[in-house]
Amino acid sequence: MSDLLARLIAVAFVSGLFVPGLAAHAQESGYYYPLNQRLPLGEVARWNATIHPGLYGQTQPVRITLPSTGHVTYYDGRSPQGVLADAPSQAGLLVGNVYRVRISGMPEFPGIELYPSIELLDRLHPPPGQEQNFPVPVTFTVEEIETALQDRMVTKVVYLEQPQRAAPFDQKDGPHIEDVPPSSNLLEAADQRGRPIAIVRLGGRIPDANAGAAFFGPPVPVVFPTQVPQPPAQP
């Protein structure tokens, strides 16, 4: 090995090129963001729960929407088959945890089952009694499912818009989606636009027959609403 090669390796170590997901991406906003979407599952949620004491374990309603219809299966550890629900489905997830759900029964993709993960970072604070009326939307579009079926992984960060900097147009078909380059830090981009709430990862990975329940991670409770959400009550 030549001396030049040895110097190059030394420079690479110092510059952090061998630390995946931490320092290999430039900061776009001028701030240093130690977290990004490439960290292992649950790492960002744990950081956020540590920064904000009292946040971990709070229940936040999440509404999962498919392109048209289908099924959503939650895995809370009670049964290996999970809890099957029709889409769009709304359930309460605990902040600071990672959930892996199964979406299936989509008429646009017959016979296709995908297992996206939802990492809940933060929660809302609606008025008392209005919790179920303001869930966090997690939507899966047709193009996202097609991308996942092409062995690519779709990563999304759902964030709460800052009202003063919100996009001045209507939301007709779900939340506004902005595509960013793969090398970007999604958490940084979301933090610049609002408050990150959840990280959604959708890929083509399916459960390994030999892995068993390890694919779904540690069981985390899922809170199902006892009644159908009602429209916002008028004052």
Added chain:
Amino acid sequence: MFRRAVLTAGLWGGSAGLLLCTSSCRTPTALHSSTPSAAIASQTDGSGEQGQASPAPVDETARSVAAAAHTTAAHTTAAPSGTSSAPTIQQTTWVPPVPEMPAAARAQSPAGQDDQQHQVQPVQHQVVSPPANDVDPVRPIVHEIVPRTPVVAEVCPPGYPGVPNMCPPGSPCPPSYVVVPPGYERWEFGDEYLCDGGDRGLPVHYDGFGRRGLETEDTIGEFKDHLGEAHVRPSSRVCIYAPRFAEVRTASLPITDVAVNKLAANHDRIGPGGLDTQLAPGQQQQNDELHGLEMRSRASGVDVDMSDSSLAKVDRIDSHVKLINVYEDLSFATDIQIDQLGTAVIGQALQNALAWSGDTVTYIIAHNFKSQELTARFAIEEYVGIEDKRTPGDLKIIKLADRKTAKPGDVVTFKIHFENVGGRELYEVRIVDNLTPRLQYIEGSASSELDGRVNIEDNGEGSQILTFELFEPLEGKTSGTVTFECRVR
């Protein structure tokens, strides 16, 4: 959120702080054991579990208070009521010291009681039974001491079906469910609300170029008072719970190890620095020279020679004549002429000054005659007529919304109520509302109780600026209301 994490940069230091708070969470009563009022309050609860599970400091303080009560109760055993005081005092509510009884009442009390017993007497009246004698002593004012509860937020997460609560009774909370320490409260909840009204950011003001500081969400009232001075008053702020979400998305290959190996590959590093790569650009430069040969063959060389011959440098030298012009156009000469003109003007001014310096001016200004004409009687009469005891006019604006929560697509009706709280009129009253980007004004929905008009203009941020102008001055102690509707985006 994450920026804050970076700024603190002491994640594990923060964890240490959390551990401190965890200790306080585990023994909340220990925080109040040093204050007698808290200890008494814990006794006031009367629950048996306090006596069993309370820490030692609390028991000590409670025991001291109870001992004092026992001391007084020992004397009360000789009282006419004849009640057994020891268990009674332990169950009584603590009352403050009682003022002395009247002399008449004291005379009828049994002998052998000192002043201290009189102070204990109201305790028996309060708890055990009415006084046995006919004398109605001064009844103490019973102060119900509410035990101070520590202000905690989200000590334990709420339970979920199947699991009643994360924290079993009697056991401390897990470390993650600690009390929010001071300074760590969440402050960014405002992003869940859609607010409009008030004057956020730079206050609205006027400068030499017009109105400044009117940001989105601002709602102000402009008017001129009876002196003609312009004023600005902000309205109240109204907020609606209307969170809206968006997503940032990317798609990539899930295998990150391959990308890392490529970055660390030796070939990628050596390739750009290879000697072969450096030689390649040199060969391309030679190709450029070949293109230069084509240019020479394409253009006629004769023309080039003619052009060279026509380059009479003598002509260029002629252009140096401009230098002479420069010398001729010296501005010094012009300046000198201007100075001379100015000197002439000054000379005239001096003559004028001489003319004004005569004594004639002094004689013309006959102050005596003017002072005689300006009698104070007329001025006083005029002042009485001008005097207006009405208070200056001022504008008070209140903005209201017809709903507390909204989702994208809902229609919200805003009502701006303005009132002249002063006595004099307000002129050129205008109500200006710069809508937030998430509010879309519905055309034709504006209405006003008073005669006026509404102007709608784009604010440059995707929403509109609504300006309500009143045709007539706003009289004192009068009010009006403008109403309009917006659609939540």
